[in-house]
Amino acid sequence: MTDSTESPDLQRRSGLRRLKEGTYGGLFAACAAVTLLTTVAIFVTLLSDAVVFFQEIPIAQFLTGTNWSPNPAGGGQAFGIIPLLIGTLVVTVTAAFIALPVGTLTAIYLSEYATPNARSILKPLLEILAGIPTVVYGYFALVYVTPALKATLFPEMSTFNALSASIMVGIMTIPMVSSISEDAMSAVPDDLRQAGYGLGATKFEVSTGIVVPASISGIASSYILAVSRAIGETMIVVVAMGAQARMPAVREAAFGIPIVNPADVLLESGMTITVAMVQIAGGDLTGGSIPYDSMFALGLTLFVVTLVMNVISDIIAQRYREEY
Amino acid sequence: MATDNTNAGGFGEVSRVRGIAFEYLSLGASVIGLVALGVLLVYVTIDAFDLANASPEWLLTYFLTLVVPFLAFCLYSASDPEVTRRALSALGGGLVAVAALFTAIETFVAPIPRLSWQLAYLFVVAMPVTAYLTYIGSRGRAGGVGFGLVGRLVGGAAIGLAVGTLFLVFDSLVWFLAYTLGVVPAAALYAYGRRRSVNWAMTAAVPVGLVGLVAAVFLRGVIVTYPSDLIIYVWTLAIPVAIAGGLVVADRGSRLAGAATGGVPLAVAVAGGFLAGGFGVPGPTALIVLVTVGVPTAVYLHRVIDEGDGLVGLALPVLLVGGALVGALVVEAWGVPAPDPWLDASFVTEAPSRTAEDAGLYPAIVGSVIIIALVAVLSFVLGVGTSVFLEEYTPESGILGSLTRLIQVNIANLAAIPSVVYGLLGLGLFANLLGFGLGTAVTASLTLSLLILPITIISAQEAIRSVPDDLRRGSDAMGATRWQTTKNVVLPEAFPGILTGTILALGRAIGETAPLIMIGAATTVFSAPASLFSRFSAMPMQIYAWANFPQAEFRYGVVAAGVITLLIILIGMNGTAILLRNRAERGS
Numbered sequence: 001m002t003d004s005t006e007s008p009d010l011q012r013r014s015g016l017r018r019l020k021e022g023t024y025g026g027l028f029a030a031c032a033a034v035t036l037l038t039t040v041a042i043f044v045t046l047l048s049d050a051v052v053f054f055q056e057i058p059i060a061q062f063l064t065g066t067n068w069s070p071n072p073a074g075g076g077q078a079f080g081i082i083p084l085l086i087g088t089l090v091v092t093v094t095a096a097f098i099a100l101p102v103g104t105l106t107a108i109y110l111s112e113y114a115t116p117n118a119r120s121i122l123k124p125l126l127e128i129l130a131g132i133p134t135v136v137y138g139y140f141a142l143v144y145v146t147p148a149l150k151a152t153l154f155p156e157m158s159t160f161n162a163l164s165a166s167i168m169v170g171i172m173t174i175p176m177v178s179s180i181s182e183d184a185m186s187a188v189p190d191d192l193r194q195a196g197y198g199l200g201a202t203k204f205e206v207s208t209g210i211v212v213p214a215s216i217s218g219i220a221s222s223y224i225l226a227v228s229r230a231i232g233e234t235m236i237v238v239v240a241m242g243a244q245a246r247m248p249a250v251r252e253a254a255f256g257i258p259i260v261n262p263a264d265v266l267l268e269s270g271m272t273i274t275v276a277m278v279q280i281a282g283g284d285l286t287g288g289s290i291p292y293d294s295m296f297a298l299g300l301t302l303f304v305v306t307l308v309m310n311v312i313s314d315i316i317a318q319r320y321r322e323e324y
Numbered sequence: 325m326a327t328d329n330t331n332a333g334g335f336g337e338v339s340r341v342r343g344i345a346f347e348y349l350s351l352g353a354s355v356i357g358l359v360a361l362g363v364l365l366v367y368v369t370i371d372a373f374d375l376a377n378a379s380p381e382w383l384l385t386y387f388l389t390l391v392v393p394f395l396a397f398c399l400y401s402a403s404d405p406e407v408t409r410r411a412l413s414a415l416g417g418g419l420v421a422v423a424a425l426f427t428a429i430e431t432f433v434a435p436i437p438r439l440s441w442q443l444a445y446l447f448v449v450a451m452p453v454t455a456y457l458t459y460i461g462s463r464g465r466a467g468g469v470g471f472g473l474v475g476r477l478v479g480g481a482a483i484g485l486a487v488g489t490l491f492l493v494f495d496s497l498v499w500f501l502a503y504t505l506g507v508v509p510a511a512a513l514y515a516y517g518r519r520r521s522v523n524w525a526m527t528a529a530v531p532v533g534l535v536g537l538v539a540a541v542f543l544r545g546v547i548v549t550y551p552s553d554l555i556i557y558v559w560t561l562a563i564p565v566a567i568a569g570g571l572v573v574a575d576r577g578s579r580l581a582g583a584a585t586g587g588v589p590l591a592v593a594v595a596g597g598f599l600a601g602g603f604g605v606p607g608p609t610a611l612i613v614l615v616t617v618g619v620p621t622a623v624y625l626h627r628v629i630d631e632g633d634g635l636v637g638l639a640l641p642v643l644l645v646g647g648a649l650v651g652a653l654v655v656e657a658w659g660v661p662a663p664d665p666w667l668d669a670s671f672v673t674e675a676p677s678r679t680a681e682d683a684g685l686y687p688a689i690v691g692s693v694i695i696i697a698l699v700a701v702l703s704f705v706l707g708v709g710t711s712v713f714l715e716e717y718t719p720e721s722g723i724l725g726s727l728t729r730l731i732q733v734n735i736a737n738l739a740a741i742p743s744v745v746y747g748l749l750g751l752g753l754f755a756n757l758l759g760f761g762l763g764t765a766v767t768a769s770l771t772l773s774l775l776i777l778p779i780t781i782i783s784a785q786e787a788i789r790s791v792p793d794d795l796r797r798g799s800d801a802m803g804a805t806r807w808q809t810t811k812n813v814v815l816p817e818a819f820p821g822i823l824t825g826t827i828l829a830l831g832r833a834i835g836e837t838a839p840l841i842m843i844g845a846a847t848t849v850f851s852a853p854a855s856l857f858s859r860f861s862a863m864p865m866q867i868y869a870w871a872n873f874p875q876a877e878f879r880y881g882v883v884a885a886g887v888i889t890l891l892i893i894l895i896g897m898n899g900t901a902i903l904l905r906n907r908a909e910r911g912s
Contacts, residue, residue, distance in 0.1 A: 017805070020807065021805050021806065021807050024807045024810075025713075025717055025806075025807070027709060028709045028710070028712050028713035028716075028717055029713055029717070030709070031705070031706050031708075031709025031710045031713060032709070032710045032713040032714060032731055034706055034710070034777075035710060035731060035734055035735055035738060035777065035778075035781070036730075036731060036734055038738060038749075038774050038777070039734055039737070039738060041749060041753055042741065042745065042746075042748075042749045045748065045749050045752035045753050045757075046745070046748060046749075046752075048752075049752060101353070102353045102356060102357065105349060105350040105353035105354065106350065106353050106354035106357075108350050109347075109350035109351055109353065109354045110354065113347050113350060113351070114354075122354055122355075125358055126354070126357070126358070128358075128361070129357050129358070129361060131831065131832070131894070131898070132361070132835075132891075133834075133835025133836070133837070133864055133890060133894070134835070134837070134838075135835070135837040135864045135867055135868050135871075136835070136867070136887050136890065136891070138868075138871070139867065139871050139883055139887060140364045140368070142871060142879075143871075143879050143880065143883070144364055144367055144368075145364075171357045171360055171361065174357045175357075178354070202340070202342075202343050203343055203347075204342055204343035204346050204347075207346070208346075225740065228740060229740075229742075231742070232741075232742025232743070232744065232745070233742070234742065234743065234744045234837075234838035235837045235838055235864075235868070238838075238868075239868065239871050239872075274742070274744050274838070277744055277748075277842065278744070278838065278841050278842070281747075281751075281841050281842045281844065282841070285751060285755070285762050285843075285844045286756070286762070287756050295748060295751075295842075296748060296752065299744070299745050299748040302742055302744070302745055303741065303742075303745050306740055306741060306742060307737060307740075307741075310736075310737055310740045311737075314733075314736075
């Protein structure tokens with residue numbers, strides 16, 4: 001690129017052209033900056049209103065209170081997050097009981113047993129499970145699953161209950177577990193499988209004894225992502241679980257140990273963090289009231305929890321990944 | 325399976341029971357979610373179309389007049405005796421099997437609510453066989469032509485209706501001025517520059533167009549007399565679409581054929597637009613739909629007739645419409661008791677109501693279409709810009725490289741933030757701080773665009789990454805700048821992939837409810853929104869509102885109809901995306 005007179009001009013000195021190049025580059029950079037700005041905006045929006053909220057309600061009271069009633073009829077608001085955490089935990093754990101085993105088995109089947117033909121049909125079909133709008137799942141839970149369960153297994157079930165909502169959340173998160181786990185299992189090199197067969201292992205032993213341990217970091221990170229998705233799930237629980245923030249009834253059991261009967265929690269209505277936010281949003285949204293600010297405090301909690309889980313999932317996938 | 329069956333040569337017996345049990349367990353796990361969803365979808369379909377009250381005669385009539393001719397068409401198109409044999413044995417054997425199994429369950433276990441063996445046969449055997457035969461048939465020549473024609477008719481009508489809906493909120497007069505002052509001169513300059521290889525004309529096209537658009541906004545209030553809506557639509561929509569269609573054909577064949585393909589649908593559409601008022605149909609809508617259906621159909625017909633292969637397929641729309649008409653006539657003539665579906669024409673054209681019988685989804689559909697149109701533009705521009713920046717403009721190492729990695733990690737994290745939190749962002753930032761208003765279409769579109777942005781970016785990045793590097797290097801070697809390479813090589817090559825990803829992401833946006841609740845969208849509005857800043861509802865919001873109604877007619881009827889409408893739109897969008905992807909894969 002010497003700039004002598006003989007050599008052709010390779011530097012593109014034309015000002016207009018360079019301006020044009022720079023303009024387009026700048027436009028693309030601006031688009032990319034929007035994604036960073038979104039994160040900052042979410043954080044600032046949540047934090048600014050949450051700070052106002054925490055000036056009214058001390059953080060300790062918010063985190064340890066066992067009563068959630070933002071808009072009571074007779075006055076005396078209470079903002080304790082514990083019942084909401086219990087509701088969220090119940091839905092998440094129950095959904096995980098469905099999504100994690102089913103998703104893992106699905107991933108094993110897709111990666112180890114399925115013929116290429118079956119895989120090419122099953123994989124897009126499973127993605128449908130994640131593509132159905134969640135309000136539709138909520139409607140299914142309320143109108144079909146609850147009456148079916150009531151008629152067969154649990155006659156004492158209430159119309160709005162945690163169980164059918166959790167089942168639907170579980171079904172919805174199956175593809176999250178299965179697709180990420182399957183990617184991890186497919187990345188296990190064939191040499192390992194062949195070595196297993198060489199030692200006389202059966203297909204079952206190779207699948208469960210070699211492939212699953214070798215891809216355990218991917219499976220674990222898929223679990224965390226699915227659980228974080230279940231924590232943030234809104235419409236299914238809003239439609240099917242009702243909106244009653246309650247502490248589970250503690251029963252006096254044998255040996256003096258207090259025990260919570262799972263049926264008391266699962267078959268009754270409850271409230272998750274997301275439901276509490278939606279319930280407040282049904283009222284006044286112009287800002288300035290404590291319930292309005294409390295939404296942002298709840299949102300901040302949700303944001304922090306899901307962000308931390310994502311970071312953990314990332315770290316697990318990075319650090320414990322087997323390098324082949 | 326290599327070692328499972330080797331018990332010769334002194335090796336010990338290997339138990340296969342555990343392995344086989346595990347294989348079937350995992351197979352069961354992979355289909356259980358799908359089966360559960362399938363059963364739920366069957367029930368919601370039965371509720372939406374009131375099939376529980378359909379008499380067996382009614383089902384049989386339509387099965388014979390509509391389904392059987394369609395299956396025969398597919399089998400003819402496939403013209404494979406093996407497929408025919410398998411399909412017939414599945415239909416026949418399935419009939420016996422389903423009837424027997426169903427009766428056995430009803431007698432020995434428990435009655436199955438709201439399902440008869442005829443319905444079970446319809447959903448378990450007839451629908452999968454039809455889907456399979458549609459797939460097989462579409463690969464034959466006649467079937468390909470037939471489905472291509474039906475696709476253009478249906479897709480054209482859908483696009484026409486959507487465009488017509490957009491003009492409910494966008495000022496058609498501004499559009500008229502912008503088109504006349506901006507788009508037409510810019511397009512003319514560009515075409516002139518391209519034809520005569522005049523560089524300045526092509527460069528000037530963009531600024532001229534922008535000046536025209538700005539002038540249009542300012543002149544909107546100054547000019548007082550405008551032509552009627554119908555003439556505006558003819559000038560700004562029908563004529564350009566017809567010209568585009570004509571040019572496509574003229575490019576391939578003769579100029580005369582091009583003029584005919586553009587001119588005939590245009591004439592029909594204009595006539596239809598002026599006559600539509602007499603039938604109680606709004607003229608502009610009729611005009612737009614006729615143009616968007618007519619021109620692509622004419623272009624397609626010209627191509628098919630030109631190739632002269634599989635012309636029988638052109639009879640498919642006639643077969644379907646004729647079958648439906650004959651079925652209706654038979655039902656009418658013999659007085660076969662017919663079900664009263666919740667999902668019918670009045671459901672999608674009327675406003676919500678307190679009584680289940682009159683309830684409709686029209687304002688919510690309009691709201692959804694408007695939001696999705698805005699979201700499509702916003703997320704497409706932002707998504708393509710970001711992915712081009714990340715893939716083409718930034719190095720992988722150095723300080724800029726770590727900035728790229730930061731953006732990348734940030735996008736992955738954005739994708740995992742719950743949608744309800746995005747709703748809070750919309751509420752706090754767009755609705756209250758920036759003052760776009762609670763529950764307006766603008767607030768909703770901005771919120772949903774940010775929500776699906778990570779998905780759009782990730783899929784656009786994949787599409788751009790799959791463009792072979794040879795093409796870029798070739799373009800660089802010819803002295804192209806980075807922008808020229810991006811514009812002329814990378815983006816055209818990656819476009820189908822980007823479009824597919826965007827449509828799939830839009831499918832996600834159209835079903836989102838939680839963010840809409842958080843920004844204060846109305847659950848029920850009784851008239852279609854009149855501007856971008858008026859309160860609106862969307863399909864999932866309306867479904868959410870109805871699901872809370874305690875009456876059984878709402879729970880089992882109206883909501884089911886709403887759910888099916890939403891799912892049909894979703895299937896249409898995702899199907900289009902998959903077709904685009906398949907076509908692009910075949911092409912390359």
